[in-house]
Amino acid sequence: MIRDLPNLVLALSLVAFSVRAAIYGSVGSFVPLGFVLTVMALLLGARLAGPRAGRIAVRVWGAILAIYGVLRLGLAGLLAFAPVSSPHAIANTGWVFALMSVLYLAAGIYLAAARPDRVAPQPA
Amino acid sequence: MRRWMIGALTGLLGLCPAGAQDALEAEQREFVSRFQAATAPARSSAGERRVAADVLIAELERRGLHGERRPYRAPNVHPLLDLVMPPFSGVNVTATIPASRPDAPVVVLGGHYDSEAGSPGADDNASGLAAVLSIAGALAAEPDRQYTVLLAFFDQEEEGKVGSAALARQLLDTGLDIHSMHSIDMAGWDGDGDRAIEVDAPDSLFPHYERAAAEMDIPVTRVTYDSSDHVSFRDLGIDAVCLGEAFQLRDSSPHRHRPTDTADTLNHAYLARNTRLVQSVLLDLIRGDIP
Numbered sequence: 001m002i003r004d005l006p007n008l009v010l011a012l013s014l015v016a017f018s019v020r021a022a023i024y025g026s027v028g029s030f031v032p033l034g035f036v037l038t039v040m041a042l043l044l045g046a047r048l049a050g051p052r053a054g055r056i057a058v059r060v061w062g063a064i065l066a067i068y069g070v071l072r073l074g075l076a077g078l079l080a081f082a083p084v085s086s087p088h089a090i091a092n093t094g095w096v097f098a099l100m101s102v103l104y105l106a107a108g109i110y111l112a113a114a115r116p117d118r119v120a121p122q123p124a
Numbered sequence: 125m126r127r128w129m130i131g132a133l134t135g136l137l138g139l140c141p142a143g144a145q146d147a148l149e150a151e152q153r154e155f156v157s158r159f160q161a162a163t164a165p166a167r168s169s170a171g172e173r174r175v176a177a178d179v180l181i182a183e184l185e186r187r188g189l190h191g192e193r194r195p196y197r198a199p200n201v202h203p204l205l206d207l208v209m210p211p212f213s214g215v216n217v218t219a220t221i222p223a224s225r226p227d228a229p230v231v232v233l234g235g236h237y238d239s240e241a242g243s244p245g246a247d248d249n250a251s252g253l254a255a256v257l258s259i260a261g262a263l264a265a266e267p268d269r270q271y272t273v274l275l276a277f278f279d280q281e282e283e284g285k286v287g288s289a290a291l292a293r294q295l296l297d298t299g300l301d302i303h304s305m306h307s308i309d310m311a312g313w314d315g316d317g318d319r320a321i322e323v324d325a326p327d328s329l330f331p332h333y334e335r336a337a338a339e340m341d342i343p344v345t346r347v348t349y350d351s352s353d354h355v356s357f358r359d360l361g362i363d364a365v366c367l368g369e370a371f372q373l374r375d376s377s378p379h380r381h382r383p384t385d386t387a388d389t390l391n392h393a394y395l396a397r398n399t400r401l402v403q404s405v406l407l408d409l410i411r412g413d414i415p
Binding site for chain 2: 023024026027028029031032035068071072075086087088089090091092093
């Protein structure tokens with residue numbers, strides 16, 4: 001179970017972005033879809049290139065996730081202290097947004113720092 | 125029955141401009157005060173805007189019109205924000221005054237109903253709503269309508285025309301033949317008392333507004349706005365008009381987006397005059413007097 005945790009975290013992070021891509025696809029915006037497809041293609045390509053490339057790709061994705069979490073937290077902090085007139089921004093950057101940002105940050109750090117033999121293990 | 129009584133009253137008042145002006149002022153003052161009280165302190169948060177939509181539905185029912193909620197979700201103003209923020213969600217409110225023939229094109233008449241946080245939004249934009257509702261009464265009383273009139277109360281204009289963009293897209297997706305869109309945004313402030321208005325209109329429609337303004341001795345300046353709801357329709361290739369107070373001429377409400385934007389700080393005579401101007405153009409339009 002512990003050995004599968006990195007793959008689980010990786011899968012959950014991709015599911016989260018896939019859900020976002022589906023939601024935005026339904027309202028006519030395809031930036032999230034393009035983003036998640038690019039990430040999946042790069043991860044798959046790296047995995048096919050070899051175990052080492054696959055592990056590096058997962059670590060890079062982890063770093064991107066961590067930066068994403070930090071940026072979200074920064075945005076939430078900015079909106080909490082700076083005067084913003086957008087009720088949409090104010091309503092959607094509350095504690096749930098901050099909690100999700102922390103989860104992205106934690107997942108990113110975990111994937112970036114996970115032991116190489118535990119990330120995307122190859123079949124025996 | 126009530127609808128026809130209001131229509132008959134509007135028609136009779138139309139024969140007597142001074143009486144029409146006074147009656148309209150009183151009617152709109154009463155509406156703006158009532159709407160402001162019902163939606164206090166503002167129409168900004170999701171909950172506040174929900175209440176405002178309910179009040180507008182009730183106002184339409186009072187006038188014999190069936191209000192319809194049109195919910196939408198929309199991407200963020202900047203595409204990269206779609207990676208971070210949830211989509212916008214809101215509700216436009218519409219009502220239809222049908223044409224005399226079923227296949228007639230549609231004229232959209234609207235204004236936004238949301239306001240900035242903490243602002244009662246009497247001028248921005250309960251003034252526009254008051255105008256739309258008053259004009260609706262006159263249009264509904266017209267016996268032979270060459271166009272269907274779609275009354276539209278837009279959500280989330282203050283976020284960047286989000287509601288009107290969503291409705292414009294929804295209407296086009298349903299295949300509606302839209303002749304033109306007419307919007308009223310902030311039409312209740314005239315600090316220097318010169319009666320001046322600004323109109324953003326395409327070549328096909330501006331002369332009609334200009335002529336109506338001249339007949340009412342209203343100085344009109346043609347402008348181009350990049351904000352307000354008509355831009356959402358113009359961007360989709362629809363002839364779109366916005367009438368407002370003298371924003372570019374530096375005589376627009378100092379109370380805009382402030383807690384002091386209340387019914388008490390509106391110039392109701394100015395608002396009523398502007399309403400009659402738009403009503404005059406739209407009556408000509410739906411009678412078929414404007415190509």
